[in-house]
Amino acid sequence: MIKLLSYKNISQNAELYFDQFRLRHREFIDRQDYDVKAHDGMEFDEYDTLAAQYLVYSEDGRTALGASRLTPVVMGCMLKDHFPHLVDDHAILSQADVWEGTRFCIDSRLPPEQRRHICQSLALAYVEAGLELDATHIIGLMPTLILRSVFERSGIALDRLGAPHAIGAHSKIQAASIQVCVEQITRAAATSGLSKVMAHTPI
Template identity: 25%
Template sequence: MRVTAISKLRTASETRIIDEMHRLRARIFQGRLSWNVRCVSGREYDEFDDLEPTYIITLSDSDAVIGCARLLPAIGSTMLGTLFPQLLHGAQLPAHRRMIESSRFCVDTGCEEGRAEGPLHTATLTMFAGIVEWCMANSYTEIATATDVRFERILKRAGWPMRRLGEPTMINETRSVAGILPADAESFERLRPAGYHSTPPVLQHRAA
């Protein structure tokens, strides 16, 4: 299992990985979670995919996509500010140049690889560590996100507690909350699972 970062597509392999990522998002968000998301030909996209994000991707030993997240600078257009401002309860996202927004996080926890190695799937911890590693390499210190209270508990169990930006609010049928996560060496060391492996693109700046 390894984690990588992809922004601008440079190779056929990266194009295949991103296509598979959109398929995973459709299976998880529309299929498993029944979210009201836009899917075309079995792939989930939204307008934030058009803003040149960086994708953090976890790949299995057979190079299948088993985890993903999307990162965009918090000083630009964000899901929190555009789609879920109710989670900020009338306040503004405290965005700054060293804050990134993470969205569309998902993991195929049905993958056998890494399933029985601890209370959380290894792919989940690998994703967490990969996000933090990329943030540190690119001078980001905080991660803003909108999530649900179930996933908030997973973050806490992983040793990466989220600082809430407000009380939970119902969005459709999901009890949702916004918060800030630290991106620092202490968090990385606490989160990364045994055998954690990232490929060099995680260390490259998104504008490179």
């Protein structure tokens, strides 16, 4: 099950909240050699603020097996600050009802079928969380292959925000937008069989 964590419910989910940062350290620094900040085995950056909401997949309520971060773009936007060349129309980068999804990761030590299930669950959770947060769109950047294999194959429709570019070790990184609407959930349920992947936790 996926919980939506924020500063408002850390006290009830402290172990899970901090374990997602350890998962990020393993997946982004240890495995992919990202040059980002770390402290005490946890990875973080300038977008881990009080405005951030965290989607965390766990089976025991304490161990993070998958995670992603959501932030309102008006409170800081990675695409706007670091990768504006990936977006053709910059208007979407300053809209109050648009959120950005970043730091999408799955525990790479898990078996393939479990990783696939967590990927699909997080993809659907983007839309479920977006509805809770009154967002109209969630934007982000990923390798084009991941956009297709994680989101579109899970039934989540995407709009590309610009052409793909080579960034770092990836030959094709692309920005995309997810419209937040009930129809996305309906399509995802028909495609992957998943529905209501998020636990109801106070925002």
